[in-house]
Amino acid sequence: MIQILNYTEAAKAKILSRSMSNSGVERSVAEIIAEVRKNGDSALRAYSEKFDRVTLDTLEVSEQEKAAAYASVAPELLAVMERAAANIRAYHEKQLRSSYMFTGKDGIVLGQRVMALQRVGVYVPGGTASYPSTVLMDCIPAKLAGVEELIMVSPATGGAISPVILAAAQLAGVDRIFKLGGAQAIAALAYGTESVPRVDKIVGPGSAYVAEAKKQVFGQVAIDMIAGPSEILVIADGGANASFVAADLLSQAEHDRMATAILLTDCEALAASVQRELETQLASLPRQQIARASIEQNGKIILTDSIAQAITLANELAPEHLELSVDAPFDYLDQIKNAGSVFLGRYSCESLGDYYAGPNHTLPTMGTARFSSPLGVDDFVKKSSFTYYTKDALLRAADDIARFAESEGLHAHARAVTIRKEALQ
Numbered sequence: 001m002i003q004i005l006n007y008t009e010a011a012k013a014k015i016l017s018r019s020m021s022n023s024g025v026e027r028s029v030a031e032i033i034a035e036v037r038k039n040g041d042s043a044l045r046a047y048s049e050k051f052d053r054v055t056l057d058t059l060e061v062s063e064q065e066k067a068a069a070y071a072s073v074a075p076e077l078l079a080v081m082e083r084a085a086a087n088i089r090a091y092h093e094k095q096l097r098s099s100y101m102f103t104g105k106d107g108i109v110l111g112q113r114v115m116a117l118q119r120v121g122v123y124v125p126g127g128t129a130s131y132p133s134t135v136l137m138d139c140i141p142a143k144l145a146g147v148e149e150l151i152m153v154s155p156a157t158g159g160a161i162s163p164v165i166l167a168a169a170q171l172a173g174v175d176r177i178f179k180l181g182g183a184q185a186i187a188a189l190a191y192g193t194e195s196v197p198r199v200d201k202i203v204g205p206g207s208a209y210v211a212e213a214k215k216q217v218f219g220q221v222a223i224d225m226i227a228g229p230s231e232i233l234v235i236a237d238g239g240a241n242a243s244f245v246a247a248d249l250l251s252q253a254e255h256d257r258m259a260t261a262i263l264l265t266d267c268e269a270l271a272a273s274v275q276r277e278l279e280t281q282l283a284s285l286p287r288q289q290i291a292r293a294s295i296e297q298n299g300k301i302i303l304t305d306s307i308a309q310a311i312t313l314a315n316e317l318a319p320e321h322l323e324l325s326v327d328a329p330f331d332y333l334d335q336i337k338n339a340g341s342v343f344l345g346r347y348s349c350e351s352l353g354d355y356y357a358g359p360n361h362t363l364p365t366m367g368t369a370r371f372s373s374p375l376g377v378d379d380f381v382k383k384s385s386f387t388y389y390t391k392d393a394l395l396r397a398a399d400d401i402a403r404f405a406e407s408e409g410l411h412a413h414a415r416a417v418t419i420r421k422e423a424l425q
Contacts (some may be wrong), residue, residue, distance in 0.1 A: 186217060225368065
């Protein structure tokens with residue numbers, strides 16, 4: 001049963017304490033990466049046999065496999081995914097930015113070029129559950145940004161990737177798909193093999209091994225983030241529906257035993273009702289064991305003196321998902337400083353964000369919402385500045401530049417300017 005705690009400094013410390021068990025993972029991942037770098041495709045096949053218990057003749061999904069998978073998915077589900085894709089596309093189109101150029105003083109032109117990354121790798125989990133929603137969320141912004149080639153990897157359970165994953169990939173415009181999972185898939189994307197092309201950036205969630213692999217290859221390639229277990233924090237007043245709140249907490253608890261679900265409320269009656277409702281709803285969940293472990297190990301209900309106190313604590317926690325189940329939620333929105341995504345009101349459940357509404361569900365976890373953002377179009381572009389000075393423009397600035405450079409002891413920097421000035425006078 002979930003704990004109910006009164007707000008104290010000790011309770012606050014329990015909420016703010018996060019841990020990711022990493023025992024043995026770092027060394028194992030380093031060994032996997034080294035093996036893939038050394039032996040390429042043969043290492044990938046060996047790891048597929050070891051971890052996925054499958055022998056792969058070819059690592060890449062064929063066009064015939066894609067077509068068969070798409071045809072096997074129920075038309076009703078395809079229609080739902082198409083509507084979700086349209087919402088995701090419409091939201092992320094607003095994030096597109098343009099290059100710019102402007103003329104300064106006589107003879108000066110400055111600007112910035114916004115260019116899509118050439119090749120991006122997307123990791124899609126395929127362990128205890130498959131997530132076609134992740135395919136749409138991670139791939140649609142990449143394609144909107146103009147990424148030239150989008151490479152997807154996902155574990156091939158039983159020798160094949162889930163048909164619904166492959167169908168979502170086609171809806172999202174993925175170019176190539178490989179039957180690979182775990183740290184070995186990340187290594188293949190980062191360094192390339194005979195079959196898998198090297199990418200410029202890797203995005204997408206995964207297990208602790210995937211997260212560690214992304215951490216270790218960062219610098220060789222860019223990554224989106226080091227994702228921890230899923231999190232939800234609900235701030236609710238006395239007017240909240242206990243069954244709604246319990247369902248929302250469980251919507252994240254069922255992801256992973258390590259997931260965190262927290263309720264902050266100023267209403268003792270609601271706290272007790274949610275505690276009872278969690279037990280009732282847990283009994284009927286297919287993923288009851290996972291959700292119960294999450295709720296009992298990491299879940300908490302904290303009684304606060306006020307909604308204002310709850311918001312202060314929420315900002316310190318910086319949760320991945322934050323629900324404001326309160327009257328007049330927009331009155332509080334500006335007070336929320338740190339959250340990956342905010343869900344406003346009694347009816348904006350977090351599942352809207354996971355699947356359908358449009359904002360991205362790949363979000364900062366483990367408190368990193370203090371300084372990072374949801375995945376979006378900006379994650380798939382790079383920016384480059386440019387500068388043009390005419391002869392006269394350089395002469396006007398030459399003395400300032402030389403003086404500045406010499407003040408830093410960088411006389412060759414100064415000379416690059418003065419040598420031109422001397423030649424022109």
